[in-house]
Amino acid sequence: MTIAVVVSAVAGGVALGGTAAALDADTAAPYPHSPGTTVQEFPVSVVAQRSDAITQNGMQSMTLDFGASGGFDGSVGNVTTGSVTVSIVGESTQRTVDPANVSTTGNGQVTLTFQQPVSVGAGTRIIADIGNVTTPSTDGTYTIGVSATTPSGTTDGPVTVDYRVASGSLSFPNQSASQFSANQSVNVSGVIPNAGYVGVFTVAENGSRGELVGSSQPIVALYDQRNYTVNLNGNVEESQRLMAVAFYETSGGTQSERLNGTLDPSADAVVTNNGNPVNATGFVRTVDADGIVTAGSEYDQGARLYFGQGEPNTGYQLRTVENGSAGATVTQFETAANGSAVIDTEGLQQGQYVITRIDDGSVVGLDNDSTTSAQDDSIYITGQQFTETTAATGGSNESGGSGSNATGGTNASAGNESGASGNGSGNGSGSGDSSSSGPGFGIAVAVVALLGAALLATRRE
Numbered sequence: 001m002t003i004a005v006v007v008s009a010v011a012g013g014v015a016l017g018g019t020a021a022a023l024d025a026d027t028a029a030p031y032p033h034s035p036g037t038t039v040q041e042f043p044v045s046v047v048a049q050r051s052d053a054i055t056q057n058g059m060q061s062m063t064l065d066f067g068a069s070g071g072f073d074g075s076v077g078n079v080t081t082g083s084v085t086v087s088i089v090g091e092s093t094q095r096t097v098d099p100a101n102v103s104t105t106g107n108g109q110v111t112l113t114f115q116q117p118v119s120v121g122a123g124t125r126i127i128a129d130i131g132n133v134t135t136p137s138t139d140g141t142y143t144i145g146v147s148a149t150t151p152s153g154t155t156d157g158p159v160t161v162d163y164r165v166a167s168g169s170l171s172f173p174n175q176s177a178s179q180f181s182a183n184q185s186v187n188v189s190g191v192i193p194n195a196g197y198v199g200v201f202t203v204a205e206n207g208s209r210g211e212l213v214g215s216s217q218p219i220v221a222l223y224d225q226r227n228y229t230v231n232l233n234g235n236v237e238e239s240q241r242l243m244a245v246a247f248y249e250t251s252g253g254t255q256s257e258r259l260n261g262t263l264d265p266s267a268d269a270v271v272t273n274n275g276n277p278v279n280a281t282g283f284v285r286t287v288d289a290d291g292i293v294t295a296g297s298e299y300d301q302g303a304r305l306y307f308g309q310g311e312p313n314t315g316y317q318l319r320t321v322e323n324g325s326a327g328a329t330v331t332q333f334e335t336a337a338n339g340s341a342v343i344d345t346e347g348l349q350q351g352q353y354v355i356t357r358i359d360d361g362s363v364v365g366l367d368n369d370s371t372t373s374a375q376d377d378s379i380y381i382t383g384q385q386f387t388e389t390t391a392a393t394g395g396s397n398e399s400g401g402s403g404s405n406a407t408g409g410t411n412a413s414a415g416n417e418s419g420a421s422g423n424g425s426g427n428g429s430g431s432g433d434s435s436s437s438g439p440g441f442g443i444a445v446a447v448v449a450l451l452g453a454a455l456l457a458t459r460r461e
Contacts, residue, residue, distance in 0.1 A: 022052045022156035026125060028144055028163040032248045033193040033221065035165050036137045036274030038078065040250065042130040044161055046146050050122035053154040058117030060151040062086070062099075062128060067108030068145035068160055075134040076104045083131035084112060090124050117151050135165050137274050166193040166223045168271040172244045172282030177236055178340070180292040180306045184232045185214070186284055188244045192219045192226070192271070195258035196248035199265060200230045203241045203281060213242065215263040221255065239285045246271040246278040289342045290386065293355070295366035295377045302386035305343045305379075307355065309366060310335040315358035318343065319374075326354050326363065326374045350383040 026045035030037075044064055048055050066072050081102045088095050100115035110130060120126065126148070136142055141164050147157030170190035177184050188198055196219055202210035214232035230244070247268045249258040261268075271278040289306040291299060299305060310316055315334050320327040330348065335341045354374045355364040365372040366379070 022049060023047065023146065023148065023159045024049060025146070025159045025161045028161040030133065030135050030163060030165070031194060032196075032269075032271060033135075033164065033166050033223075034168050034271055034273050034278075035135055035139060036074075037272055038132055038134045040131055041253075042133045043127055044130060044144055044146060044163075045125055045127045046148075046157075046159060046161065048120045048122060048124045048126060048148075048156075052120075052122075052148075052156040053150045054118075054120045054148045054156055055122050055124075057150040057152065057154070059114065059120050059126070059148045060117050061111060061113045061149045062126070063109060063111045063145075063147050063149070063158075064128060064130060065109045065145035065147075065158065066133065066142075068158070069143035071138075071140065072108045072136055072142060073138075074108070074136045076108055076110050076130075076132075077106070078132040078134070079104055079110050079130055080132065084110075085129045086112065086114075086118075087127040087129070088118065088120060088124055089127060090121060120148075139165055139167050141165075164223065166191065167273045168193055168246045168278040169225075170198065170244050170246055170278055170280040172242070172280040174283040174285070176285045176287070177232060178306070178308070179234065179237045179286045180289070180308055182234075184234050184236065185229050186232060186242070186244075186282070187227060187229055188280070188282075189225060189227045190246065190278075190280075191223060192228070192246055193221055193223055194248035194271060195219065195221050195252075195255050196246065196268070196271065197263040198228050198230055199245050199247055199263050200232065201243045201245060203243050209243055209245060209279075212263075212265055218249070218259040218261060220259065236284060236286060239283070241281055242284050243279055243281045287342065293343070293366060293379060295379070298380040298382050299345060300382055300384045300386035301348060301350070302344075302346045305345060306340065307335075307343055308340040309355075309364055310339040310341065312337050312339045314339070316341075316355055316364065317358050318353055318355055321352040321354050321374050321378050324373075324375045326356055326361070332358060345381055345386070348381045350381055352378050352380055354378045 024047040026047050028042070028044040030039040031041045032039060066074065066076055079102060081099060084099055084102055086097050086099060088097060097114060097118050099112035101113040103111045103113070112128065141162055143160045143162055145158035145160050147155050147159075149155045168191055170188055172186075172188045175186055177186050186200060190198075192198070198216040198219070199212055200214045201212050204210045213235040214230045216228050216230045219228065236242070247263055247265070248271055249261045250268050251261060252258040287306050289304045291297075291303055291305055293305045293307045293309070307316075313335060315332060317329045317332045319329050322328075330353070333341050333343070354377060355366070356362060357364065363372050363374055363377055366377040369376070
């Protein structure tokens with residue numbers, strides 16, 4: 001086990017205990033930080049002073065008392081010579097001195113004995129990395145007493161070094177994620193106390209974790225509640241329950257190395273609190289549409305089409321294309337706050353159509369080229385009736401019905417998401433009713449504004 005450190009001529013002081021006139025306290029930090037966890041690494045660092053006996057006569061042994069604060073209910077029983085590394089770090093040198101013997105006691109003491117006295121200079125950092133320590137079962141700040149002994153039995157210390165234990169947590173509110181968005185994502189919140197990730201998985205029939213559908217960028221270890229965005233990469237095509245799981249990176253000896261990794265569920269470890277994995281489930285609703293509006297594409301009558309090329313809260317109209325130009329208006333609609341809407345083609349006649357703005361009549365570009373015209377950016381409605389088997393992309397489980405009124409207008413209803421945020425579950429359902437009539441609605445088309453702000457991706461600070 002290798003520890004890379006930044007050498008400083010001045011040791012940062014932590015809390016000093018008793019009347020310690022020897023050794024300076026430096027730092028300590030288990031990895032991972034969560035309670036009741038057998039950690040991979042637990043570096044504990046002190047700095048030798050010029051007046052210390054070990055700088056004169058060498059260090060024969062080193063004792064770390066994890067029970068120094070009295071609240072330690074973890075364990076050091078699994079600590080062995082194979083799980084301990086000691087590094088001696090000077091201003092320009094670093095060397096490793098593995099202990100010849102490691103002994104432990106039931107009250108949390110670990111004693112490292114070296115085969116030969118270890119030369120220690122004034123200002124040198126002594127870093128003992130103690131693996132296989134089981135952290136206390138309760139969140140809080142704990143203390144380790146550190147002392148070093150010469151071959152003749154003179155002891156420097158003990159001094160006390162503090163470390164923190166913090167539980168991981170996740171909350172996964174019910175939300176929407178468009179399967180047609182290039183940046184399909186969901187938002188979760190929680191505490192990730194280790195350098196790691198949030199992975200989002202499908203949920204198997206028995207409620208267990210299924211397939212990975214997305215993961216966050218590497219997360220810096222923090223102890224407070226934060227929001228995290230998880231990119232789903234278009235992997236979620238229908239409404240369903242998903243599970244967010246907290247992981248910590250298992251490779252790399254420093255935070256900078258860990259922050260250059262990517263989530264590998266088969267190699268990285270799930271964050272646990274006293275053996276309980278940190279996860280949460282939420283219901284993710286996709287857009288109730290069967291395809292995305294794309295220039296030159298053909299759609300069967302009755303297909304619901306996702307229009308995502310608009311501006312927020314802006315009025316648009318669907319018009320026929322006649323002799324290569326925009327012709328009669330068949331319907332009008334307004335986009336939601338994210339610039340999108342869903343167009344129901346149930347009432348459209350077979351033919352060619354284009355979308356224009358209501359305010360200035362300009363054609364909306366439906367492709368990425370530099371040419372925008374009614375002919376270049378149109379779509380086609382075929383004479384074939386749409387069925388579920390012809391859908392290019394799965395719809396959602398959203399509920400909603402429609403019916404026609406006496407004047408020929410169409411009432412369109414859309415499912416509204418429901419269900420409390422948090423670690424719980426719940427399918428969204430609901431309905432709303434709106435009717436349309438008047439100029440521009442000769443051929444009535446149900447246009448449903450999307451879930452608006454629910455589809456806006458909240459970016460992690």
